[in-house]
Amino acid sequence: MKVAVGADIGGTSIKAAVVSVLGTLKHDRILPTRSQDTPEDTVTRLADALGGLLLEAARIAGVEPRNIPVGIGCAGLIDTSRGIVQISPNLPHWRDVPLGAMLAERLGSPVLLINDANAFVLGEGRAGAGRGARVLLGLTLGTGVGGGILLDGELFTGVHGWAGEMGHTPLQIDGEKCACGSYGCLEGFVGNREIVLRYMELAGGEPTQILKKFLKDPSEQPTPETLSLAARAGDAPAIESFRQTGRYLGAALAGFVNIFDPDRIVLGGGVAQAGELILKPAREMMEERMMFPQKQHPELCLAALGPHAAVIGASLEALNRVGKNEFSGGA
Structure with missing residues (x-):
């Protein structure tokens, strides 16, 4: 079964999960956002959580973790083509942070970074009330x-x-x-x-x-x-x-x-x-x-998808872009 790993960076918490191509959650985790942390500290904590989920996803799909795409939803102005968080209300000290590339380097997997509301509508449109x-x-x-x-x-x-x-x-x-x-x-x-x-x-x-x-x-x-x-x-x-x-x-x-x-x-x-x-x-x-x-x-x-809509949407869009060379960070 095709799966991806997704995350939604919220104001107080970061939700992450393994998501199937059908939009179902397989495993999920929640960690605090800690908006005052440096980008490096946030990436370290996020990469640790996503790394464990990548291992679970690879086991489910029967592939190497590097072949599992990662989708990240984040509030604010997001340059998806370059994987950059330009500004974000949830991360007030961040300016032009290359989150996609930073995570891709740590994880060894392709990373797609999109706006969280876009991730929400993708989730609901492909697996929820908007289908x-x-x-x-x-x-x-x-x-x-x-x-x-x-x-x-x-x-x-x-x-x-x-x-x-x-x-x-x-x-x-x-x-x-x-x-x-x-x-x-x-x-x-x-x-x-x-x-x-x-x-x-x-x-x-x-x-x-x-x-x-x-x-x-x-x-x-x-x-x-x-x-x-x-x-x-x-x-x-x-x-x-x-x-x-x-x-x-x-x-x-x-x-x-x-x-x-x-x-x-x-x-x-x-x-x-x-x-x-x-x-x-x-x-x-x-x-x-x-x-x-x-x-x-x-x-x-x-x-219809509750608090995980953006996680599901980011994951499904990451799966959708596999093979299209459209990831903001590459393995």
């Missing part, structure tokens, strides 16, 4: 908002490799300044921080009694996850916060639909765990603002 879609849009909703585009199953990255940065679509020309340097970005309306701020304003500055039941202690700050629990228990400010968030998201989705004419849109990330609390208002606003609502019926759904 079978001709034009698939994927958005990850969390601290930030990432995005990716699949056209007939292939990743579309544009001229410079950055296509799909949907979280930085401007919704308000004089809005709050975004970390990207622009103003009024979608991320600032539907990200974790804004959902909590919107809730606190609606609740009068203090958590409601319903929400307090889901907080470990009075000093704990609400999160979209605890707010979704409170909303399902009838917390009116939490319900309204998700409703408003969904409407902003839906307005942006209508624009994406008008541009790409997708048959499916998949939402993942922590915010998406709110389910219909955010999906329903998003779907209603999207259909209200689409150009041809009577003809276009894109399906808006939740991701």
Whole structure:
């Protein structure tokens, strides 16, 4: 059976696994990101973990470890052709780090480095909720908002490799300044921080009694996850916060639909765990603002692969590129 090794470098943890060509996990490991570490220290820890997984993958496939491809998903601006992390919110001290080549040298296997949101949409498109879609849009909703585009199953990255940065679509020309340097970005309306701020304003500055039941202690700050629990228990400010968030998201989705004419849109990330609390208002606003609502019926759904979607997607794309000489680091 063909297998690959994949990893997803997140803000707090790095998920890694052996993944089959069908998108199933065979073995998985989690290690802390330690964002303050030097690139060399991170590569050492990551290579140690991936090295063990390569041995497992080689045993399953019946080949040498050097013949097992490795796919890495990482947030930020990623130069896939050269395997370079240009900047990453999860690794704030990294600038133009040749992660692909560094890992390839340590592991002796070919390494593919891609943006984590692209890895997410690849995973969902080939093994999850987006399977079978001709034009698939994927958005990850969390601290930030990432995005990716699949056209007939292939990743579309544009001229410079950055296509799909949907979280930085401007919704308000004089809005709050975004970390990207622009103003009024979608991320600032539907990200974790804004959902909590919107809730606190609606609740009068203090958590409601319903929400307090889901907080470990009075000093704990609400999160979209605890707010979704409170909303399902009838917390009116939490319900309204998700409703408003969904409407902003839906307005942006209508624009994406008008541009790409997708048959499916998949939402993942922590915010998406709110389910219909955010999906329903998003779907209603999207259909209200689409150009041809009577003809276009894109399906808006939740991701199916959970926290390992990017690991699976990076692995499957690494397998897809074997023999095409498109790896960012070579053995």
